[in-house]
Every structure is written in structure tokens, then in C-alpha cells.
Amino acid sequence: MPRRRPVRSSRSVHTSDVSTREVRPMPLQPWFADAKLGIFVHYGVYAVDGVPESWSFFSGQLTREQYMRQLDGFTASAYDPGAWAALFARAGARYAVLTARHHDGVALWDTEQDGLSVVRDTPAGRDLIGGYADALRAAGLRVGLYYSHSDWSHPDYPTVRHPRPDPRHTPVNDNRLSTPEPGAEDPAAWRRFLAYRNAQVRELTTRYRPDLLWFDGEWERDEEQWGIGELADEILAVNPRTVLNSRMLSRGDYATPEQGVPLEASDGPWELCLTVNDSWGYQGHDHRHKSVGQLVRYFTETIGAGGNLLLDVGPREDGTITPEQTARLEGLGDWIVRHADAVYGTVTGLPPGHHYGPSTLAADRRTLYLTCFDAPRETVSVRGLRNAVRRVTVVGAGVELGHHVTGGLHEVPGVLWIDAPPADAVDPHATVLAVELDGELDLYRGPGRD
DSSP: OOOOOOOOSEEEEEOSOGGGTOEEEEEOOHHHHHHOEEEEEOOSGGGTTTOOTTHHHHTTSSOHHHHHGGGGGOOOTTOOHHHHHHHHHHTTOSEEEEEEEOTTOEESSOOSSSSEEHHHHSTTOSOSSHHHHHHHHHTTOEEEEEEESOOTTOTTSTTOOOSSOOGGGHHHHTOTTTOOOTTOOOHHHHHHHHHHHHHHHHHHHHHHOOSEEEEEOGGGSOHHHHTHHHHHHHHHHHOTTOEEBGGGGGGOSBBOOBSSOOSSOOSSOBEEEEESSSOSSOOTTOOOOOOHHHHHHHHHHHHHTTOEEEEEEOOOTTSOOOHHHHHHHHHHHHHHHHTGGGTTTEEEOOOTTSSSSOEEEETTSOEEEEEESSOOOSEEEEOSBOSOEEEEEETTTOOBOOEEEEOOBTTBOOEEEEEOOOGGGOOSSOEEEEEEESSSOOBOOSOOOO
8 A cells, every 4th residue: 555645735627516516615524624534454365364455466476366265264254343343432433444345356245246245255145335334323433434546457448558657667667457557548448447347436325325445456457447526426416525535636525645653744634544464464374563652652742733644454254353453443442531621522732842742722722631641750841832831640540740931032032841640650662641721732933032
């Protein structure tokens, strides 16, 4: 999943009278910015042998025939979407995104289009998306579906070439599963592929009415070749409130960095997708699971910079999520429950330089939440704060802390010093201090007095 470009924070969509072709601005749905945590689920036939999803045959690790033999072993025999939804809710998530179809072309629903489906081609023999969508909604979570523009199994897919391929992706650009030989393009076949892709997306939008569509695979063609505008218009005609990620290119709502918190966050909305271990789908040999403390750090750094965390798990082929990944989700959820005031209903916190750690700010901008990863010793400092402080407490413990200001000259404020909390108020993963201000946050950002 290569890194993608930033996107604008709003888009134009059609009104309910689609025939007029009129457009109106539709901002990003407010639920997304306040969700803070989503769960990404990479579930598919690749879990049978525990190999990299799609890429294992694309890169030659396996032949396509070897990869597709996994169809015979995919049972979903213990698949319980209600258990998934309950786990995701315990983790503190407000939405989830399931891989409806990855680059391998295997659909998790009973698609009416030609191509592979777990309903027709595996022992699972049933739609796996309907129950997922119903279970999430019953648990109060928003429904997201992942869909890859690319399909490395479809005969009409490798029929046009990107007009301006990114040289960083040369091995991908030259793969015959995705790109024809120079001079062997077939525009008619490409039009057939787009009709297939659009029809599958139409099935997803009309049958399951997802709140979010998470696209991927866009790097293999340009926007015009993909027909991005027409596809977005069709999606939004069904549900104008559908959130689209940046891999819908100019029609995306938010940026999608992955596997590392950006040092400079996007100017608009964004979401970091991150694996619990090192793999997107289930790979039984991958035991490099991030600790709960590390996940808390990723989470607080992400929301402190204004983003959401989309945390990925890979269920086994039977549909169960491993105990290791379950424990991580529950551990993160336990921390979020204790610190909910510093998570939900907050916005981007302090810019770098004011506090040694991430922070969030209450929506009314009158309470600042400071995250401390290590147990504070003596004091916690905040620089450049013009506000007077009314009170400081430890979130989740209720302990009130002393505080005072030293220094300052003219327009340059002094340093706020907050007494370190007692040992029994320190959280094992990250301690959060609530700093109640006398008004809306007012920061000094200048160079200081000469």
C-alpha cells in the first residue's frame, strides 16, 4: 500500500435530483472527525495459508494458481460478525473497514458480476458483508468497506498503461498482471473492466449503504483512466453522505498515510492506517505485535495531530481474531475508557514545542489535555500559554495537582509548571492531565523578547 497524496477537505456532490447534474459542496461528515479510532479488517482467502494478501502472487512469491488454491480452504466456519462488532466497540472504535475485495479479485459478497466470490468459489458459500454491516450498526458503529480499483485476476484489467507512471513503482508498472506490453493496449477491454468495477461498487453501495468507502490500488492508472468523477458521482447519488478516502484522488475526503505517524500532518482531515503486528492479513508466523503501550502512543500522537487511527487486524480463515490481536484491542480500549474525555469531542492539541508529548483540546477550547508517556518527575511544563489556569486534574483518577508560573516578560508568557501526580494516579501506558483554562486557548508563538 504505497503512500498517497494529500486531498482536499471537501468535495462537490450531486443533489438528490441527479438528472439535473447540479452540484453542491458537501463537507466531510462530522462523525468521522470525532470517531478517533477505526478498525481495519483484512479478511480473505489469503488467511488460509497465511500469505501476504494479493501481493504474494503478484510479486512471484507464489504462482497465481498456488494462491488461488486457497479458495478450497476458505470456510469462515467460525465467522461471527457480532463478536467482531462487540470487540471493536470494547476497543473504543467508532467505525470499521472490511476488505470487500482486495487486489486478488475475490469478493466477500455474492456479486452478480463475473469474477471470483467466496459465495460461489469457496466452502464458505455465503455473503460475509451483510452480517458485518448489520452487526456494526447494531453496536452503534459506522460501516466502512474497502474496495480495490485494481483486480489482478480479471482478464480485462491489464489492458491499458498509466500515461505517467511513477518511477518509484517500476516493478509494479511492468507486471503483466496489471499492465500490458507497450503497444498491446485494448481500450475496449478496459471499458469492460470499468463497467465491471462500477457494477461491483454499485452493488456495495445499494445493498449495504456503507458510511465510508475505502478505495485502494489507484496508483496503477490515472484519474481519467479510472473514471473517478463518474464513479464518485454514482456513489454519492445513492448516499451523498458517503465518506471517500484519498485513493479516490481528487474526489477523496481525507488523506491516508500508513504505518507511521506523519511528522507534518495533512492540512485537512487524515487517518493513519496501522497494523497491530507487521502484517495486514493473518500470517501465523508474524509474532511482532505492538504492545498496548505502543498502540496507546500511536493513538495519542495521531489524535493529538488531528487524525484518526485505523488499526488493522487480520482474522484467521475461520473468521476468528487471534488472542494476541484481541488482547491489544481490549488493552487499547481499556485505556480509552479511562481517558474518554481527552479523546472524544476533542480537536488538535498544542503545536510542537509547547509540551513534551501529544495533547488534545476540548471542542470549546477551554480544557487542554496533556499526555505524558513516562511517569512525570517533579513537574510537567507548558510553554507559551497566555491563559490563566483554573485547575489541573489527572484524567481518570480525579486527583487535583498544584501549579504555578515562573518567568515571562511583556507579551512573552512564563512557563506553567504542574506538580507531578502521585504514583497511584500514574497510568501504566500514558497519564493525561486536564488543564482547565480561564477562556479559550491562547498561545504565544513568537521568537521571544530580544
